[in-house]
Amino acid sequence: HEEGPFRSPARTRTHIANAPTTTMFARSLTLALALAAPAAAYTKKDREDAIKWITEEKGFPHLAAFDKMTPKMLKTVMTNYLNLVSPDALEFLTPLDLEVIWTATSAANNCEICLSFHAGALLGAEKPADEVATMAAGGVPKDPKMARLVMAAKYVLAHKGILLEREKLHLSSMGFSAEELVEVTFAVGQMAGLNLLYVHLISEGVAIETFLKGAGPFKDTVYADELKKAEL
Secondary structure (H helix, E strand, O other): OOOOOOOOHHHHHHHHHHHHHHHHHHHHHHHHHHHOOOOOOOOHHHHHHHHHHHHHHOOOOOOHHHHHOOHHHHHHHHHHHHHHOOOOOOOOOOHHHHHHHHHHHHHHOOOHHHHHHHHHHHHHOOOOHHHHHHHHOOOOOOOHHHHHHHHHHHHHHHOOOOOOHHHHHHHHHOOOOHHHHHHHHHHHHHHHHHHHHHHHHHHOOOOOOHHHHOOOOOOOOOOHHHHHHHHO
16 A cells, blocks of 8 residues: 555665566557558458458358458458357357357347347257247247357346356356356357447448348348248
8 A cells, every 4th residue: 555645665666667668568569559550541352352252262141241341351350250160269169159159149239130140050050940039039048058058148248247146156057167158258248249340330221131131030020021022
């Protein structure tokens, strides 16, 4: 504890000793940031190459949302996503576990693009349609393995990463270790950031593809007529 504006001699010596190192680090960081400042301009070919990379090389459909991102941003966003869903990205969570967590997170944040995409991924992995629909509506599925992941995601979201003691005890009864919950928190946070991005893009008028509408939360209401016509 320091009284008034004065440090103890020992604290003062430590502060002075650390000051040059701190100042040097700050200067180095400032210089690095200045040198790394990106140019705002990009060419039509840059955008075409980025779209080609994600669709032809990585196998993703061309979403309208991609056209609202700069080429560098698009490649960064999708590279981060692909890194996360690689088989050895995490110790506890598998790519399919992540799809469950991301469906639950996107449902809670009401991000239609992300929710439709990840619900569709679960359907593609042959998860029961009624269970996926339950998650898309913000519910908890009956399947115990998926239910535990959904509950953990909901708790992480409820207090923005903080887990209350009784919540930790409840999740522990489902087999969660502290380390696995760290991975769940990371996964939820990653998707929450993407939800923010894609909801913003929706608010800016980005169209939602028909194949996404068919897996999303409004398939039986808002898009019912459109999807019936698409089947004809």
